[in-house]
Every structure is written in structure tokens, then in C-alpha cells.
Amino acid sequence: MTIQAVLFDLDGTLLHTVPDLAAAVNAMLVDLGKPVLSEETVAVYVGKGAENLVNRSLTGSMTEKASPELYAQAMANWQNHYTHINGNHSVFYDGVKEGLALLKQAGFKLAVVTNKPERFTHPLLERTGIAHYFEVVVGGDTCPVKKPDPMPVQHACRLLGVEPAQTLMIGDSVNDSLAANAAGVPCWLLPYGYNEGRSVHETQCDGIVNTIEEAAQRLIGTRTSP
Numbered sequence: 001m002t003i004q005a006v007l008f009d010l011d012g013t014l015l016h017t018v019p020d021l022a023a024a025v026n027a028m029l030v031d032l033g034k035p036v037l038s039e040e041t042v043a044v045y046v047g048k049g050a051e052n053l054v055n056r057s058l059t060g061s062m063t064e065k066a067s068p069e070l071y072a073q074a075m076a077n078w079q080n081h082y083t084h085i086n087g088n089h090s091v092f093y094d095g096v097k098e099g100l101a102l103l104k105q106a107g108f109k110l111a112v113v114t115n116k117p118e119r120f121t122h123p124l125l126e127r128t129g130i131a132h133y134f135e136v137v138v139g140g141d142t143c144p145v146k147k148p149d150p151m152p153v154q155h156a157c158r159l160l161g162v163e164p165a166q167t168l169m170i171g172d173s174v175n176d177s178l179a180a181n182a183a184g185v186p187c188w189l190l191p192y193g194y195n196e197g198r199s200v201h202e203t204q205c206d207g208i209v210n211t212i213e214e215a216a217q218r219l220i221g222t223r224t225s226p
């Protein structure tokens with residue numbers, strides 16, 4: 001079955017957002033009188049949504065939870081900072097704009113499936129000038145659960161009106177490949193994003209592409225080949 005729709009992860013796939021995410025995390029940590037973190041450390045905490053990012057920035061751990069009071073204060077503070085910072089220092093990876101334009105022109109249906117909350121996703125897509133490419137945007141709080149659960153991927157397919165097997169997910173992390181795989185959607189990964197500190201070469205997926213432009217060329221090639 002040929003691919004008719006492409007679902008894109010956002011952070012680490014379309015945009016290098018860690019400079020903004022880290023600036024908001026560090027502004028929050030300063031306000032709370034805690035030591036700041038490097039961008040490299042914050043990058044490892046990105047991928048499972050804002051709640052995980054804020055909690056791990058406080059505890060340094062995936063499993064250890066901050067107290068409910070501290071977490072609530074930190075989350076409200078981080079959201080406030082990120083609202084103002086979101087998009088200020090985020091940059092496109094090479095080939096993203098070229099790839100999106102190629103796919104759109106070739107008639108693919110395009111969507112974003114991100115773990116970033118909707119209230120930050122829409123302004124970022126608008127601000128960076130790529131919102132118009134996407135028929136559907138599923139954020140980290142659109143469904144009751146986030147990637148790596150398949151639900152956001154299934155939701156995007158339903159809204160686009162495509163079967164999972166006619167859809168391709170392109171992401172940067174194990175959260176994308178697990179979600180897509182469980183939804184019956186093939187997944188290609190990019191090597192340049194945030195995979196929780198791991199190489200994508202160690203991550204189960206259906207292919208690795210260097211850029212979105214390369215992914216677009218491959219997809220268009222398979223569609224037009226006899």
C-alpha cells in the first residue's frame with residue numbers, strides 16, 4: 001500500500017527547540033533557587049512531554065517524583081517562562097522546509113504528532129511559518145495519553161482519514177517509533193534530534209533518514225516508481 005500521509009514529530013525533528021526549553025527550565029530553576037542545567041542535560045529530558053521535563057529538571061530522575069507542591073509551583077513557573085520564550089531561539093534543522101514543501105507539492109497529507117502541549121505547539125508552528133503545511137496537529141494533551149502510547153498516532157490517522165498502513169511517522173526518538181509501531185504505522189527516525197541520550201541506531205524503527213528533504217525524496221521516489 002502506498003504512503004498517502006506523513007506524521008511529523010516536532011521537537012528534535014522539525015525544530016531544534018532545546019535552546020528555548022532549556023532557557024525556560026533554567027529561568028524556573030533560578031526562581032526556585034535551584035542550580036541551572038546545561039542544554040545537553042535538558043535535551044536528554046525532552047521527549048515524554050512537559051510534565052516529565054519539569055519533574056526531571058527538579059529531581060534529575062525519570063522515576064523519582066518531586067513533591068506535589070514543588071512540582072505544581074515549578075510547572076506554573078515553567079509554563080509562564082516558556083510562553084514568553086517559545087520560538088525565540090528555536091531553529092529549523094537542515095532540509096525541513098525543503099522537505100515539507102516537496103511533500104505538500106506531491107499531495108501528501110501532513111500532520112504533526114508531538115508531546116508538546118497544544119498551547120505551545122500552535123504558536124510555535126505559526127511563529128516559525130510552517131503551520132499551513134499541516135491539516136492536523138495533535139499535541140501532548142490532545143488525547144488522554146501521549147506517545148509512546150499509540151493513541152495520538154491513531155487519532156491523527158482518523159482525523160486525516162487515512163489507514164495506518166498508508167501513513168508514515170517521521171520522528172527523532174523511541175517515543176515516536178514505539179507509538180507508531182503500536183498503531184501499525186511505519187516509522188523513520190532522524191539521527192540529529194533528542195532520543196533521551198541514545199543513538200537512533202540502537203532504536204527499533206523502519207528506517208533512518210538524514211534529513212526531512214531526504215525522506216521526502218525517498219517517499220516521492222517510491223510513489224512515482226513503476
Ligand SMILES: O=C(O)COP(=O)(O)O
Binds near residue numbers: 048117
Ligand atoms: O514535549 C516533548 O517532550 C517532546 O516533544 P516531541 O514529541 O515533539 O518530540
Ligand SMILES: [Mg+2]
Binds near residue numbers: 009011012013171194
Ligand atoms: Mg521529538
